[in-house]
Amino acid sequence: MSAVITKRPAEEGTESPVREMVGGYLARVRGGDMGALPAVSALVALCLFFWVAQPVFMSTSNLANLFTQGAAGIVIAMGLVFVLLLGEIDLSAGFTSGVCAAILAVTLTQQGWPWYAAVGAALLTGALIGTLLGTIVVKIGIPSFVVTLAAFLALQGVALKIMDNGTNVSVNDKTIVAIANDNVPITLGWVIFVVGILGFAAVQFKQFSTRRRRGLTGQSLAGLVVKIAALAAVCGFVVYVLSMERSRNPAFASLKGMPIVVPLILVLLVVFTFVLNRTSFGRHIYAVGGNQEAARRAGINVDRIKITAFVLCSAMAAIGGIIAASRANSVDPNTGGSDVLLKAVGAAVIGGTSLFGGRGRMLDAILGGLVIAVIDNGMGLMGYSAGTKFIVTGLVLLLAAGVDALSRRRSLTTR
Template structure:
């Protein structure tokens, strides 16, 4: 080692004085190594999305048309919000089977508050989200205080809150929300002007660049290997180009809808909380090994409770968005397949069913897969039974990949 290099304590590899560790070549080598070790990450989901797009486009040229993709993003956003909360619960190695019922209850609360009680719509939305958060806190209390398995707690909640939803909706089974209502307008007709969409894309790229360079500075100060600035710049430019293409293509029809942007903003917030905060580190630790987390002095009880609070609050928000999209709160809002699709989206996107592995962006990938399958089959005029069978097969494949990856990591650990 020469004077221009300094060693990292406890590591054999020196870091050049200019911080030129983890170049593009290094990252490509690490990626190839992970693939050989069975660490596939999100690659199977991305490949699956490409296959789905090519297949449905070949069967119906309208699948990748700008108008259909705009509809797909609007359709995916409410389910994506619910799936995002499901990801958080799965990360702590728990499950919530009642997200569909909670979303349906939230839609009923909005309908009752806005239409029957004549409250301002924002008050109704706030009441629905607060009710969802309270349900999550109740789940967390039962789990941590009495040790009742979350499977049973949320199964009971599925039935109970479905009953509350039906009671609120009354004999008619639905509450219509006028199309002129701001909430319905938000979910159906609010689109960003092209210039504003490009500005949002630019802000996202600058955020990636800024956070990457800040992370590099922190790691260099701690004498840890850090990405070369060129790697961060390439990532930011690639994101800017990709988002620019998406914005341009969607602008050929109605443009970029505001509701999907809200969903992506929530994903960014949850991703930051999971990856950059003490609470997020506790989530992964509890999901990986709850006993070890408890012995390490981590707030296990608080982590579990907050995970359920976030899950149910996001489920309630997803229900509000679903009602806004439909222009009514009905018994079909939050129906049985909402539970299944939300959990399936989280798992298909790469969140482990066994806890401790995954991320907020899993919800985006998973809901895109499910929404693409639904949209493609609708264009082909195929029965919904086919959609259920295909989605089930994709879910099974995702669980198998997750199990094989987990087994591979375990065997390497024993080795």
């Protein structure tokens, strides 16, 4: 058997790719990792349900809406993944996005800064807030729950102060407004699709061939092809749908192409997935979340990792705030308030990121964010009140957290 660990040439084709994938997935579930399956199946089931109940749900204009509606929450959720991976939480991410959006609006509209300077100011504000939160959590040792709960209140106040006790500041800069309201030209959309799929395939095949050359076991070639084909099919379908004309009156104003937020989120996904999976910083984040004491004894600077995670989380919240400001064309003291944070946490958890730390991926935030956006959008189309939507979203979050807790308990008992 020791020979089996070291040198077994990748025996592709001996096992069917589907069986291999199912087997690998079941092994991960036994280890307490449900992966993306619950979120993906929830997404498919919800879409089918709303399609049947309210056919307009599947109209191209509504599908494009889904992305722009969910974008701000998804980006905030992606930032939260860093903090959740450590087993910490940031309850102030919503109002961090609000404060950063307010900084953006004020510098842009009242101070007349160019858009890039205003965006820089917003991101810097986010990073500063994150540094402050992380330092307090790490150096003083107050639980992040309490620190960020305090920041939740305080930042709400800061947002009010910035906006002169509650006046609405409009955002008129063309570039900023375009982020959540304009679309990528159709050709560029397809170019992004082709480059993205080819790039993914190239990375995967390079890994495959290197593993094979060095005699390491890994995924089979057939499994790899199935994976890439499935990804290409799903993404291709989305790009195709978003490329269709969705204006009621195309002669008056044409409306087609994928919203700009889609490639923006994709870039963030690729960058942060690389950071989490391929760099030692990412590895150390997982290690601290899995066993802080082990990480400390391995010589990892736990404090530095934690502060960096809070900085990334708040900076991502700033990006979320910019998207929200763009979508609303304005910022008011309620930007980033109400249910924004809870939906973002919900998105990460529904996607499969554990509240107990150590388990989760960037993709989770996107899948979970889409689930929440679909519930929100679909129930709205069916004419349910905001009250009902909150109750259902709350129940879905509870369900996801329950699955998380149970799979964790299972992994603890199967030693």
